[in-house]
Amino acid sequence: MTATDPAKAASRPVPVSIDPSIAPPGTRNFRDAGGIPADQWHADQNGETLVPTHCCFCGVQCGMYLRVDKGGKVFGVEPRNHDINRMRLCPKGINAYQQVNHPDRLTAPLMRRSRDEEFKECSWDEALDFTVSEIRRIQEAHGNDAFGLLGGASLFSEKTYLVGKFARVALKTKHVDYNGRLCMVSAAGANKLAFGIDRAGNPFSDILLTDCLLIAGSNVGECFPVMTQYLWGARDRGASLIVVDPRETAIARTADIHVALKPGTDSAFFNAVLNVVIAEGLTDEAYIAAHTTGWDEVKKTVAEYPPSRSAEICGVPASQIVQVARVFAGAGKAMAWHARGIEHHSQGVENCLSVINLCVATGHIGKPGAGYGTITGQGNGQGGREHGQKSDMLPGGRSITNPEHRKQICQIWGIEESELPTAGTSMMEMVWQMQRKEIRGLIGICNNPFVSLPNYAVVKDGYDTAEFHAQFDFFLSETAANAHVVFPVTTWAEDEGVMANAEARVVKHNKAQEPPAGVRTDTWVICELARRLGAGKHFDFPGSREVFEELRVASAGTVNDYYGITYDRLDETGGIAWPCPSTEHPGTPRLFEDGRTYHPDGKIHMQVVEWHLPMDAYTEEFPLSLTTGRTVAHFLSGNQTRRLGALVEQTPRPWVEVHPSHGFRNGEPVRVVTRRGSEVFPALVTEAIRPDTVFIPYHWPVPTSANALTIDALDPRSKIPEYKVCAARIEAAERVDE
Ligand code: SF4
Structure with a gap:
């Protein structure tokens, strides 16, 4: 697509305008209230310089200052009043600087x-x-x-x-x-199919404006901790919170509705929610008619997912499916954000598309406080x-x-x-x-x-x-x-x-x-x-x-247009959302405001989604679901965080979460067996997990590696591995693996 393509030029959304008095933080220009332009950094009377930058870890990208001593060495961190995080940092962000002059640094090939x-x-x-x-x-x-x-x-x-x-x-x-x-490729594939552009549709600040927030497959409090401030902001305004997650995470515990579905059943759930939305006349027919293709086929498919059927697949009450449909579709403005919990599947793209279908069919798209977002894992996952x-x-x-x-x-x-x-x-x-x-x-x-x-x-x-x-x-x-x-x-x-x-x-x-x-x-x-x-x-x-x-x-001229973004502009503004086709353009924090997408026809291409079983078959030998995820103290493979004292003290090793119905006591050795192998972890016995599901955090290597047990089955389109569900059994063991 070239810059002069008239179809594409016509489809560019107009820049969003948010009244900062309504929606701080996260205003249109992403003003960095605490930032200092690079040419004005200077040492204080003790010789210390504060260098404005961002956290190296997750996709929230909190602003921070690195403290640099008079010898030019990084030795600490200070909060920064960047409007992404307004002085907040999570434990990983606070400790990130300790990597820089760590004794384990490699200093020769x-x-x-x-x-x-x-x-x-x-x-x-x-x-x-x-x-x-x-x-x-x-x-x-x-x-x-x-x-x-x-x-x-x-x-x-x-x-x-x-x-x-x-x-x-x-x-x-x-x-x-x-x-x-x-990490993100299932969301990316779904975004491209539906919208012709691969990114979240709304800025974080829109969360503050919504009336209903649906979080699917995201342990926000531990994996994107500072994003939680936006959830609290929405809650303060009275927004409903729906969390779809097999585990009762910290955020799920505060939700109005927690849907603790069986791992690997997400699209069956969202298809059923849409089934109810249609049955109860809660669709936005005018929006669908004006801005979408594929609706008739989607409607026909979700007719096959009545709440009674999906309730059985998902292991949740049918009444809860009905409740979610009414709350989400009935809200004046609703948003859905999701992460790896629905993306790490052999049907990861379908799962994301089923959420998109729900947002689009209810007209919750491309508006202040209404839309769809994907929560990136790595700092530059997007x-x-x-x-x-x-x-x-x-x-x-x-x-x-x-x-x-x-x-x-x-x-x-x-x-x-x-x-x-x-x-x-x-x-x-x-x-x-x-x-x-x-x-x-x-x-x-x-x-x-x-x-x-x-x-x-x-x-x-x-x-x-x-x-x-x-x-x-x-x-x-x-x-x-x-x-x-x-x-x-x-x-x-x-x-x-x-x-x-x-x-x-x-x-x-x-x-x-x-x-x-x-x-x-x-x-x-x-x-x-x-x-x-x-x-x-x-x-x-x-x-x-x-x-x-x-x-x-x-x-330049592509959908992912960075041409108008320069280092100087980033220093001045604290951040610019692409597409940004010229150096005068303010960037595009919110997409689809005029109802047009980045497909040549400007329409949202709704996609048919059929649920299927996970790739690793349940049998008498392997009756449980093993699911995996992250903890607040560690980052991905742990190579950066398993060396930082405070984080190791906070979370020194992995464990397996099991429901009390299995009869284990806290700390007892539990062997987790899958078709790939077995490992022994200390039990964390909790009612916050389904009886048919066990959970292991994945930041550690063998012999305590969750990924020694997970399956290398891939989504056929995104090629993302199915980390979030495989068949397993648990049994008593003598001692935990170290
Ligand atoms: S890990 Fe994420 S939430 Fe924590 S400080 Fe870094 S960017 Fe912010």
């Missing part, structure tokens, strides 16, 4: 020629030359696609752009993907999937299989279209390909699949089968410890760059200290590898600023 050898510290030249010689050896013998690259969604967007470009232009391989594949490190995408959300999109990017990159590889496979599929020796070499950047991918035995086997593996990290993660080469790279506080938070608000992270001697930025390492591979002229980037300038141009 590590190398070994065989996994039987111990790592030895080596020079950068040795590590880079060995890596390049292995890339050449593997690609000359087995073809370019025999080498792969896996990126990450905690990287700044500039680095994610470089990952995609490096794979296609320097490695010339189709095999590039990223760990956002384990931005990390926009600019080309996903196997099927090019920068600006372009498709790598679209001839026009390919032509546009080849012009920007200065390569022939025949040189641009086509679509590759997803992260888990690449591991399977490593097992089959179709991919024989791999570089991993900012990810830790040994903890984060499902079915650990398969993952370990895939990586062990690879002939060469290099990993970028600042701590020796479980995955890095299995590599041939480890490149020691910067933390977020030692470089600058942008991330897009769960609202699609692009925020700027600022450099607070110089990296330790021996450490390089990911940008430097990627560009240096490219130079040694003979592609240096395409990677002449001294730093993030220069990459961002190319990214802006590469996104």
Whole structure:
């Protein structure tokens, strides 16, 4: 799609206007009341400088100050009155700075020629030359696609752009993907199908305006803690709260309606809610007629999901389904936000679409206080999937299989279209390909699949089968410890760059200290590898600023338009939501205000959703559902948080949550068995979980790794793994695994 495309230009939503007196925090211009422009940072009388930046962890992207001593070292954190978080930080955010000068930091490249050898510290030249010689050896013998690259969604967007470009232009391989594949891709797939744009429709501040908030599959209080302030704000105004979650999480405990459904039954539930909405005449027929396609087919399908049938599938009372329909559809303004709880499924895209269908059919879309949002997990979960490190995408959300999109990017990159590889496979599929020796070499950047991918035995086997593996990290993660080469790279506080938070608000992270001697930025390492591979002229980037300038141009005229966003504007405003097509444009915090989407016809494409059973069959041997998730003290694979004292003290190890009906006492060893294996955890006995479900938090490696037990079944469209439900049994054991 080009900037001059009249259909697309006509479909751009008009900028939203929110009266700040009604809706602080989160106003249109995202004013940073406590921010200091970069050129005005100065030390106080003690020599301390406060560097305004954002948290490195989750998709809320709270503003914070890093405290820098007169020697130039980060030594603390202070709250910042950024309007995302208004001085608030969660335990992870408060402790994030401790990573920067942590004694576990890697400060020299590590190398070994065989996994039987111990790592030895080596020079950068040795590590880079060995890596390049292995890339050449593997690609000359087995073809370019025999080498792969896996990126990450905690990287700044500039680095994610470089990952995609490096794979296609320097490695010339189709095999590039990223760990956002384990995070947001079901929501992304649903958003694109329904709206033609992949992002949340509303800013956080709209939550403050809603009359009814539906949270599906999101433990907001622990996983997106500072977002909770918006929920409380809505509650203060009298908004209803509906939580759909198999567990009674802290937020569920405060809800008006908690739907504790059986894992893996979400779309059956939402189809039944829509069934009731239709039966009771609560649809917004005028909105549907004016702005949608596909409604008749959706209506026909949800007719097959009466509350009585879905109540049986979901294990909840039919009366509760009716109640949810009446409260949500009957509200003046209602919003739905969801996260991994409904997305981590072999029917993850369908689950998200079933929520979208409900919002659209009730007309709760594209209005102040009414709409639909997806809560991103990683800090750059949104931005990390926009600019080309996903196997099927090019920068600006372009498709790598679209001839026009390919032509546009080849012009920007200065390569022939025949040189641009086509679509590759997803992260888990690449591991399977490593097992089959179709991919024989791999570089991993900012990810830790040994903890984060499902079915650990398969993952370990895939990586062990690879002939060469290099990993970028600042701590020796479980995955890095299995590599041939480890490149020691910067933390977020030692470089600058942008991330897009769960609202699609692009925020700027600022450099607070110089990296330790021996450490390089990911940008430097990627560009240096490219130079040694003979592609240096395409990677002449001294730093993030220069990459961002190319990214802006590469996104211009696309749906994911960053052209109008500059570092200076981000410093001035505290954040700008894309699309932002010109430097005068205020950004687009709220989508669909004029009822038009980003599909060429401007309509919302409602999609038929049919529920199906999870992939791992329940049997007498495996009668329970195992579901997994996060805790407030740790982040994803735990590589960053399992080293930080206060967080480890708060949550030192994983456990298994079981219902009292199983007869265990708190702390007793409980063996959890699935078709992938078994592990023993201390019991946390609680009535906050269904009797047919057990829960394990997943931040730890084997032998206490939830992901040694989870199934590597994928959603056929998004290719997200089915982390949130697999068949299991529990039994008494002698001692817990340590
Ligand atoms: S809520 Fe998220 S962004 Fe905010 S401090 Fe906590 S981890 Fe960081």
